Amino acid sequence: MKKQNTYHYPYERPALATDCVIFGFDGGELKLLLIERENEPFKNKWALPGGFVYMQETTEECAKRILSEKTGIKYMFIEQLYTFSDIDRDPRERIVSVAYFALVNKHQYELVAGRDTIKAEWFELSKLPKLAFDHSKILKIAIQRLKGKVSYQPIGFELLDEKFTLTQLQSVYESILEMPIDKRNFRKKILGMKLLKPLDEKEQNVARKAAQFFSFDKKAYKELTQKGFHFEL
């Protein structure tokens, strides 16, 4: 479908970009994916992966493209975070950035340094380098959002493998919320929701009682949601 109309908003416009706050987890602490910039400005500094929005993609498509360029990930949990529009947030010119946050299973993918980047690397949240641009501001809001969201939407799973143990899941929650959680109460509550399918499979070769694997039952969640259920941890 071709545009018929030739109207054009005849004024200067900000450039439009997206930045991605990508969280991963590997058993200990929550991790953040950063890239080292190859070019000015902020050459050799660490930054959130980001890039300009093409004319033929939405900002979400742009964010997914960037994320997949950095990690090879094709399907991921991604959600719009906030739009940052401070006039001087980029020293080059005015760039408005629509930030996204994503939760990925960091085991499943290999990091690749894309265009303009020296390398991509996971950092523990407590050991972050100084970030370029206004990216610490973006990150701060992303962490807030993640903390807020994790308790009333079943997104903790996105950080884990398809199969996971209850202890792993609890550990995800503990590191996002930065607080200890009672094991028995956690299990009672999460199992009570009937959203976890117990699998006929246990851990292998662990020097202790092997833990049962579970998977998140998306279908059950969808059905319950339609009946007015809403997740709350």
Place this chain on the structure above:
Amino acid sequence: MKKQNTYHYPYERPALATDCVIFGFDGGELKLLLIERENEPFKNKWALPGGFVYMQETTEECAKRILSEKTGIKYMFIEQLYTFSDIDRDPRERIVSVAYFALVNKHQYELVAGRDTIKAEWFELSKLPKLAFDHSKILKIAIQRLKGKVSYQPIGFELLDEKFTLTQLQSVYESILEMPIDKRNFRKKILGMKLLKPLDEKEQNVARKAAQFFSFDKKAYKELTQKGFHFEL
């Protein structure tokens, strides 16, 4: 401070605009402020107030400017909602819109039809006309957000006068949440938070027992928040 750098992202860019979802309340139902468009596209159709972002203002400043142009309101509760970037959301050309939602005390202001608008008018949410562009999509998300937010942030007050009765406040909550609330439980809970200052003032000239006025104690709220308190209705 002048820009030193002459770097320029050398590709075509979307135009950038904001749209405002403005809620008001006057005792009955929740209301939405719409404008009738003076020009094509969607000439004579109803739409959310909106406009292009200037190079020297943030999107939030832009939203406030638009809102103040429509209503004369200078200080209001406003919050970024979501950024809409579908490629064909505007028939003229590609326009990305950062939507805001605002809560205003609709008594305090007089509507003025600004540039490009025939008139501005309040509509009950249940009696809305068909909206231009993707504005019903924006509205839907705004309503979701408002419903979600009202229970864990003290924003219900923003729709009322400085002084209000508990019945008025309850009525705000009932119309946002679209459910009846038990009077005694509501009062117990909201008064228990110590966020309402009872005033030495009652309603006048009402043909029944006059209700006590209260005001929201912003200072107390700030202090409690810093101590880890968080509002929840």
Place this chain on the structure above:
DNA sequence: AATTTAAGTGTAAAATTAACACTAAGATAA
């Protein structure tokens, strides 16, 4: 003086949350 209308108020049952400690299973070390 009687009527109308909404304000204002307390208690008890039900549901949810929070606190808490031992046994079971599997691998490894002695």
Place this chain on the structure above:
DNA sequence: TTATCTTAGTGTTAATTTTACACTTAAATT
């Protein structure tokens, strides 16, 4: 082969929070 180490898995009780519910009071109007 037995003992040890480590984490999985499991229930009950008290405390707190939430829900349900009805009558009296005050002010204007008839």
